[in-house]
Amino acid sequence: MYALMLAASLALPSVVAHAQPLPSKPADPAEVAYQEGKRLYDVQEWDAAIAKFKEAYKLRSDQPSLFNIAQAFRLKGDCQGAITAYRTYKRNFPTADNLPKVDKFLGELEASCPKVPPPPTPALTEVPPITTPIDPTVVPTEPIVPIPTEPTRPTGPTGPKSSTAAGRTKRIIGYGAVAVGGVGIAAGIVFAVSAQNHADTASAGSGVWDPHVQTVGQNAAQRARISFVVGGLALAGGVTLVVLGRHDARDHGSKISLVPGSAGGQLVWSGRF
DSSP states (O other): OHHHHHHHHHHSOOOOOOOOOOOOOOOOHHHHHHHHHHHHHHTTOHHHHHHHHHHHHHHHOOHHHHHHHHHHHHHHTOHHHHHHHHHHHHHHOTTOTTHHHHHHHHHHHHHHSOOOOOOOOOOOOOOOOOOOOOOTTOOOOOOOOOOOOOOOOOOOTTSHHHHHHHHHHHHHHHHHHHHHHHHHHHHHHHHHHHHHHHHHHHTSOOSOOOHHHHHHHHHHHHHHHHHHHHHHHHHHHHHHHHHHHHHHHTTOOOEEEEEEETTEEEEEEEOOO
């Protein structure tokens, strides 16, 4: 029995516990940019190193990045850039341990850096005054005062001009009404033809009643009647206005007016003979 148990234990596979690797911490972008700037700084690629240090400073605003920016500007030979960076460093980190070194670099740069002259001020040119010589032979004369005249009285609304203008307006409106009447009558003819076609279709004797055809035909007939009535009224009114306009142009003083009534309105014409 003990032999069987020993054999079974030997036959079981051995289980070995393997430690799982811990997840790697993501790289800090600021630190990556700073280390890249240091490598570029070591090989004296100043512009690329300044760009990387600026990238790191934008991400974490630390002392080393800003100080290295100033150092790279100084070693590059950019006096103004180095001075600006050192002054920014002193302003942002007033308790830094390396401020004496910064002051030393600033003093050397300010003493050796060439001063940028201010832009020259444009000189003002004096314009001599313009003087007109006076001819002593010319005697000044007094200004001529215009004599007031009696104002012209405007022609009243009953004068010949107003009659002519009124006749022209009536003729213009009359021509427009005649055109509208012609369009209305033409539309009535089109609708009447459409109504007749649909009526012929409905009565073709197919044995199947189509309500849609009947409805369309009835609508076309109704539109035809309306178009004939409107077109006829517009045509009659337009002809009347044209006649009256020609009559007014000959200064007969004719008038046309619309008088409202209980059943609608009446077109009334009056004139002198």
